[in-house]
Each structure stands twice: as structure tokens, then as C-alpha cells.
Amino acid sequence: MSLRERLGLRSDRVWLALPAVALTVIFFVVPIILMGRISLTEHVSGGAYVKGTWSWEGYRSFLTNSLYLKTFFYTLWVSLLASAVCLALSYPLAYWMNRARPRLRVVLIFAVIVPLWTNLLVLLYGWLIMLSPRGVINLWLMDSGLRDTPMRVVYNTSGVVIGLVQITMPYAVLILAAVLAGQDPALVEASRNLGATRSKSFLRVTLPLSMPGIASAATVVFVWAMGEYATPQLLGSTRNRFVSQEVSEQMLSAFNWSRGAALAITLFCLIIVVLMLVQAGLRVAARRTQM
Numbered sequence: 001m002s003l004r005e006r007l008g009l010r011s012d013r014v015w016l017a018l019p020a021v022a023l024t025v026i027f028f029v030v031p032i033i034l035m036g037r038i039s040l041t042e043h044v045s046g047g048a049y050v051k052g053t054w055s056w057e058g059y060r061s062f063l064t065n066s067l068y069l070k071t072f073f074y075t076l077w078v079s080l081l082a083s084a085v086c087l088a089l090s091y092p093l094a095y096w097m098n099r100a101r102p103r104l105r106v107v108l109i110f111a112v113i114v115p116l117w118t119n120l121l122v123l124l125y126g127w128l129i130m131l132s133p134r135g136v137i138n139l140w141l142m143d144s145g146l147r148d149t150p151m152r153v154v155y156n157t158s159g160v161v162i163g164l165v166q167i168t169m170p171y172a173v174l175i176l177a178a179v180l181a182g183q184d185p186a187l188v189e190a191s192r193n194l195g196a197t198r199s200k201s202f203l204r205v206t207l208p209l210s211m212p213g214i215a216s217a218a219t220v221v222f223v224w225a226m227g228e229y230a231t232p233q234l235l236g237s238t239r240n241r242f243v244s245q246e247v248s249e250q251m252l253s254a255f256n257w258s259r260g261a262a263l264a265i266t267l268f269c270l271i272i273v274v275l276m277l278v279q280a281g282l283r284v285a286a287r288r289t290q291m
Contacts, residue, residue, distance in 0.1 A: 179213025
């Protein structure tokens with residue numbers, strides 16, 4: 001049996017997938033391969049990397065440096081935190097959208113989509129104007145006597161989380177809303193007819209059926225957060241940095257492409273490992289629910 005037959009692809013449908021496959025190979029697979037090759041080259045002063053050489057120095061230099069390891073752990077921690085906060089805020093909104101009246105649902109969907117039309121830098125600078133120590137909110141709190149000192153919610157981890165949630169929440173809401181809209185209302189009605197309360201129907205029926213959407217939304221938020229550069233650069237601190245910031249510094253400032261490429265490839269592998277662990281956990285959970 002051929003690979004095409006195993007995948008269940010018909011000959012007339014294979015051609016429809018070719019443009020997507022070509023774009024993926026050209027703009028994703030090939031750059032990753034080239035970046036991996038650059039990460040294994042030698043670096044000399046005054047040059048980005050030495051072509052044709054092979055060296056593990058790019059990986060060794062940051063694996064033995066506690067500063068880079070701390071950067072990786074910080075990036076992973078903030079990405080997981082932003083994913084959790086985003087899901088906690090997105091799921092109730094998506095649930096409300098699914099149960100709202102048609103006119104209100106249109107308004108809510110429009111409110112969710114509008115931030116996607118706004119430039120990323122405009123959104124981030126908007127948070128700076130509102131939440132910076134001399135921003136609108138802090139000035140109002142101090143002028144009204146509610147606080148003597150400004151709140152420190154930007155230029156730190158909280159600012160990064162706020163920015164990441166702002167950027168990724170529309171995608172999470174739309175994914176969750178689509179999954180919730182695809183659920184059969186008769187299942188909830190059946191559970192209510194059998195004596196289950198609203199909360200128990202939600203916990204036993206609605207929430208388990210929406211787990212694929214929760215996993216998809218969490219994946220989108222997590223992957224976006226792990227590779228984010230503008231948010232930690234504008235809203236984060238100089239002490240705690242993201243891996244993307246270190247990659248930019250090595251590529252553009254230090255002009256050490258070998259180490260910068262090694263950092264980028266390691267970040268890519270870390271994302272893949274975390275996603276594989278999540279998928280394995282979902283499979284185990286699905287098997288337990290079926291038993």
C-alpha cells in the first residue's frame with residue numbers, strides 16, 4: 001500500500017494540498033534547515049560565521065552559561081503563565097458568546113476581532129500609555145488619593161503577561177467559540193433531564209467536550225508567547241529577557257550568528273518537546289475518560 005493510500009488521499013485531492021505543502025517547505029522547513037546549519041558553524045571576530053566549518057561551540061557556549069539557561073526557563077515560565085491566564089479569560093467569554101442572543105453574539109464577535117485589525121506596536125504602546133508609572137491610570141490613582149506611589153505593572157513580568165494575553169486572546173476566544181458552537185445542545189438537555197444541575201452538566205458534559213478546543217487554544221497562545229519579541233522588549237524588564245531578545249542581540253549586536261542560530265534552534269526544539277508532552281497528556285486523559 002502506497003503512502004498516499006495509507007493517508008487516505010485521492011489523486012484529485014493531492015493537487016489541492018501541493019500549494020500548502022510548497023509554502024510550508026519553502027518558508028518553514030528550508031529556513032529551519034539553514035538555521036540549523038549556521039548553528040553548527042564556527043564564529044570569528046568581525047564575521048557572522050565561517051562558511052563550510054563545523055562546530056558545536058554555539059550550543060556549548062550557552063549550555064554552559066547560567067544566564068542563557070535562566071533566559072530559557074523564564075521564557076517557558078512566562079509563556080505557560082500567559083497561556084493559563086489567557087484560557088481563564090477566554091473560556092468564559094467564548095461560553096457567553098455561544099449562549100448569547102444572535103444580535104449580541106455579533107457584537108461580541110466584532111469586539112473580539114477588532115484588536116486583530118490593530119497594529120501590534122500600537123496595542124503595546126497603548127498599554128504603556130495606560131499602565132506606565134506616569135501613565136493615565138497611575139496618574140488618576142495618585143490624583144484621586146487612592147495610591148501614594150504608582151503601580152508597577154509594566155517593565156516587569158506582569159507587563160509581559162498583560163501584553164501576551166492582549167495579543168493572543170482573540171485567537172483563543174475564536175477557537176473556543178467554534179468548538180463550543182459545534183457541541184450538541186441535546187447532550188446538556190439530556191444531562192439536565194437525568195437530574196444533573198447546571199454546574200454538574202457543565203463539568204461533566206460541556207467542559208470535557210471542549211477539551212480539544214482548550215488544547216488548541218493553549219497551543220496557539222503558548223507557541224506565540226515562546227517566540228514573542230516585541231512584547232518583552234517593550235513591556236518587560238532588562239533583567240529578565242526572552243530567548244527571542246537574546247537571539248536578536250546575538251544576530252544584530254554581537255554579530256555572532258552561530259550562537260544566535262543555536263539559541264533559535266534550541267527554542268524551536270523546546271517548543272516541539274512541550275507540545276509533544278501536551279499531546280501525550282491529552283491522549284492519556286482521553287483514554288481514562290473512555291474507560
